[in-house]
Amino acid sequence: xxxxxxxxxxxxxxxxxxxxxxxxxxxxxxxxxxxxxxxxxxxxxxxxxxxxxxxxxxxxxxxxxxxxxxxxxxxxxxxxxxxxxxxxxxxxxxxxxxxxxxxxxxxxxxxxxxxxxxxxxxxxxxxxxxxxxxxxxxxxxxxxxxxxxxxxxxxxxxxxxxxxxxxxxxxxxxxxxxxxxxxxxxxxxxxxxxxxxxxxxxxxxxxxxxxxxxxxxxxxxxxxxxxxxxxxxxxxxxxxxxxxxxxxxxxxxxxxxxxxxxxxxxxxxxxxxxx
Amino acid sequence: xxxxxxxxxxxxxxxxxxxxxxxxxxxxxxxxxxxxxxxxxxxxxxxxxxxxxxxxxxxxxxxxxxxxxxxxxxxxxxxxxxxxxxxxxxxxxxxx
Numbered sequence: 001x002x003x004x005x006x007x008x009x010x011x012x013x014x015x016x017x018x019x020x021x022x023x024x025x026x027x028x029x030x031x032x033x034x035x036x037x038x039x040x041x042x043x044x045x046x047x048x049x050x051x052x053x054x055x056x057x058x059x060x061x062x063x064x065x066x067x068x069x070x071x072x073x074x075x076x077x078x079x080x081x082x083x084x085x086x087x088x089x090x091x092x093x094x095x096x097x098x099x100x101x102x103x104x105x106x107x108x109x110x111x112x113x114x115x116x117x118x119x120x121x122x123x124x125x126x127x128x129x130x131x132x133x134x135x136x137x138x139x140x141x142x143x144x145x146x147x148x149x150x151x152x153x154x155x156x157x158x159x160x161x162x163x164x165x166x167x168x169x170x171x172x173x174x175x176x177x178x179x180x181x182x183x184x185x186x187x188x189x190x191x192x193x194x195x196x197x198x199x200x201x202x203x204x205x206x207x208x209x210x211x212x213x214x215x216x217x218x219x220x221x222x223x224x225x226x227x228x229x230x231x232x233x234x235x236x237x238x239x240x241x242x243x244x245x246x247x248x249x250x251x252x253x254x255x256x257x258x259x260x261x262x263x264x265x266x267x268x269x270x271x272x273x274x275x
Numbered sequence: 276x277x278x279x280x281x282x283x284x285x286x287x288x289x290x291x292x293x294x295x296x297x298x299x300x301x302x303x304x305x306x307x308x309x310x311x312x313x314x315x316x317x318x319x320x321x322x323x324x325x326x327x328x329x330x331x332x333x334x335x336x337x338x339x340x341x342x343x344x345x346x347x348x349x350x351x352x353x354x355x356x357x358x359x360x361x362x363x364x365x366x367x368x369x370x371x
Contacts, residue, residue: 026323073282073304074304075303075304075305075314075317075318076314078317078318078321079313079314079317082317082321175316178313179313182309182310182313186306186310
C-alpha cells in the first residue's frame with residue numbers, strides 16, 4: 001500500500017486480508033451511471049428538482065452539524081454528525097447534477113457558497129433553528145420521512161443520475177427516520193418533562209407539513225409514519241393544513257440568512273481556495 | 276444529573292465484511308440495548324467496517340482479574356508441546 005494512494009487502497013477490495021483495520025470496498029454511488037441527460041427530459045425541471053433537493057439536504061446538514069459539541073451525549077453527537085454528513089453527500093451529488101443539467105456548468109461550491117438566501121429553494125422546515133433536542137428529533141423525523149418518500153419515488157426517475165442518487169439516499173434516510181423515530185418514542189414516553197417538550201415540538205413542526213406536501217405530496221405515507229410513532233410515544237399528532245410552500249419559491253424565514261452566512265463565510269473570504 | 280451516570284456501559288463487537296468472527300472494538304454508553312446498537316452503528320461502523328454488531332452490557336461480562344494472571348496464564352507458558360506445531364498443514368487449508 002502506497003501512502004500516496006490511501007483512498008484508492010481503501011476503495012479496493014482486500015480479499016486476502018480479513019483483519020484489515022478499516023473498512024474497505026467503498027462504492028461510488030454513480031459508478032457506471034451514464035451522465036448524459038436522456039432525450040425527452042425537461043432540463044429546467046430536472047435542474048430545479050436537483051437544486052431544491054440539494055438545498056434541503058445542505059441546510060438540514062448544517063443544522064445537524066450545529067449539534068456538534070452541544071449534543072447531550074458524545075454518542076449522539078457522532079450520530080447526528082453522521083446523519084448530517086449523509087445529507088451533505090446527497091447535496092453535493094445533487095448540486096453537481098444541477099450544474100451539468102442547467103447548462104451553466106457550475107460546480108457544487110457555486111451552489112453551496114455563492115448564492116444568497118433568496119436563491120435557495122429549501123423547505124423552510126429545514127432552516128428552523130435546532131431548538132431543544134425534542135424539536136430536533138421531531139423535525140428530523142418529519143424531514144426524513146418526507147424525503148424518504150420523495151427519494152423512493154425518484155429511484156424511478158428517467159434521469160439515471162438522479163435515480164442513482166435517490167437509491168443511495170433511500171438507505172441513508174431509512175436509518176435517519178429510524179433513529180429519529182426511536183428518539184421521539186423515547187422522549188414522548190419518557191419523563192414528564194420530555195413528554196411535554198415532545199408535544200411542544202410536534203405543535204411547532206406539524207404546521208410545516210403543508211409546505212412539504214406542496215413540494216412533494218407524500219401525505220399518506222408521512223402521516224401514517226407520524227401516527228405510528230406518536231401512538232407509540234403516547235403523544236397526540238396535531239392536525240395540519242395545506243400550506244403555500246414558501247421555501248420552494250425562495251421565500252424564507254429570518255433564520256436562513258444567518259445559517260448561510262456562517263456556512264459560506266470561509267468560502268467567500270477565500271473565493272479561489274481549494275480544499 | 277449527567278446522563279453518563281445514568282446510562283450503563285456497553286461493550287461493542289463488530290464482525291467485519293470479511294471477518295470470520297465478531298471482534299471487540301470498544302465501548303459506549305446507551306440507555307438500552309436498542310440504543311446501544313444504533314450507537315455502535317454510528318461510532319464503530321461509519322468507515323464501512325461492519326456487517327454485524329453485537330452489544331453486551333459491560334456489567335454482564337465476567338472477566339478474569341489481574342490478580343489471577345499468574346495462576347491463570349503462566350502455567351501454560353512452558354508447555355510448548357500443546358501447540359500443534361508438529362503437523363504439516365496443507366497449503367489449501369485456510370484460517371489456521
